Each structure stands twice: as C-alpha cells, then as structure tokens.
Amino acid sequence: MGGEAQSRTATRAVISAPSLALVFFLLAAASYGALIWAPTENTMGLVQRIFYFHVSSAWSGFISFILVFIGSIAYLRTGALKWDWLSVASAEVGVAFFTIVLVTGPIWAKPVWGIWWTWDARLTSSFLLWVLFVSYLVLRTLVDEPERRAKVAAVFGIFAALDIPLVYFSIWWFRTQHPQPVIGDGGSLDARMGWVLLLSWAAMLGVMTVLIRLRYRLEALRAEVDALRMDAARDSR
16 A cells, blocks of 8 residues: 555656756757867867767766665665665666767767777776666566565665776776876866866756656556556456
C-alpha cells in the first residue's frame, strides 16, 4: 500500500511551462555562447567549441550517476520504492549524457590528436563507467519482482558509481593523453570561455532535471500499473 500511495503522489508531479521555458532559454543562450560569442581557441580552432557541450555533458552525467548512488543507498536503508525510481531515472539520463561524451570526444580528438580514440586512463575509465550503467539498466530487465529488482539494482548501482572518482581524478593520477583540467589546479581559461562553459552546464543541468523528473514519473506510473495488476490477480483467485 505504501508503494502505491507513493506512486499516486509522484504521478501528480508535472513539469511546469515556466520551467520548460527556462530550460529552452538556457539551451538557446548556451548554443549562442558556444558557437558565436566565445572566442575561437588559437591552437585548435573551431573544433574546440565542442568543448562546451562535451564537458557540460560529462559533468551532468556525473551528477546523474551520483544520484543513482544516493538513491541506491537510500533504498537499501528505507526500502521505499521512490528511491529505486530515482535511481533508474537518473541512470538512464546519465547513460544518455555519457553517450554524448563518448560521441563528441572522438569528434574533438581526431583533428587535434590525429586519432579517434586511445585507451588512456580518462577515456578508458569513462567508457567503463558507461558500460557499467548500461549493464545496470540491462540487469533491471532480468528481474521481474519489483522489490528484488530494486535491491539487486541498488547493490550494483553502488558498485558502478565507484568508478566516478576514477574517471574524474584519472588525469591527475595517471599519465594520460587527455588534456589536464583548464579550471582549477593551475589551469587557465579565457573569462568568456569560462562563462559559456558554466552557462552550458546550467543548460545541461536543466535538461537533466526535466528528463529525470519525467522518467521518475513514468516509473511511478509503472509501479501503479503493477500494483493494480497484482490486485486484479489476487481478486481473480
């Protein structure tokens, strides 16, 4: 009954028109900033502009996967299915963002490095993170019973999230082809580039929030349908 009540509450949540308008505005502003307003990088030229979408997608993917980690721990502690819904919603959105990262990275790398891909620490650990969360989503399809599925997925989600620090710190911990950070730790970035990067990240966070909320709502609806199906099965006996 608790799960059914949670699902009915969640299905009433909607994305407001002002929220969607704000996200579209941020996307438009970020696109203008990345493609037109930001200065062209002296060494890499126009291809460097993919940086704003590549990095902001990676950061947003990290946050999505961290939400999986938080939701998984919360589910194991409380047993409330709402945390499992948050985890699966965040995992799907995180996989989408890291797919963007894995596609835009080689497009940027080819004219700069002369190769599409190299198995260095940052690239390999990023690919591994994507594989782990794709596996998380596949694993969920293999278990039918909701509570058992949530428990198994929570344990695997926590394990998968352990790769996040490795991806983030790999360029400090290992010798890597991937460039060093341009923000913090002695890095430098043109002021306009920095503002456009932050604007791009704000836009991606807006998209992330909308997608997670919509996917969470879908999972809540699925839980409600499952509960009704189980009630109907019991009544027919």
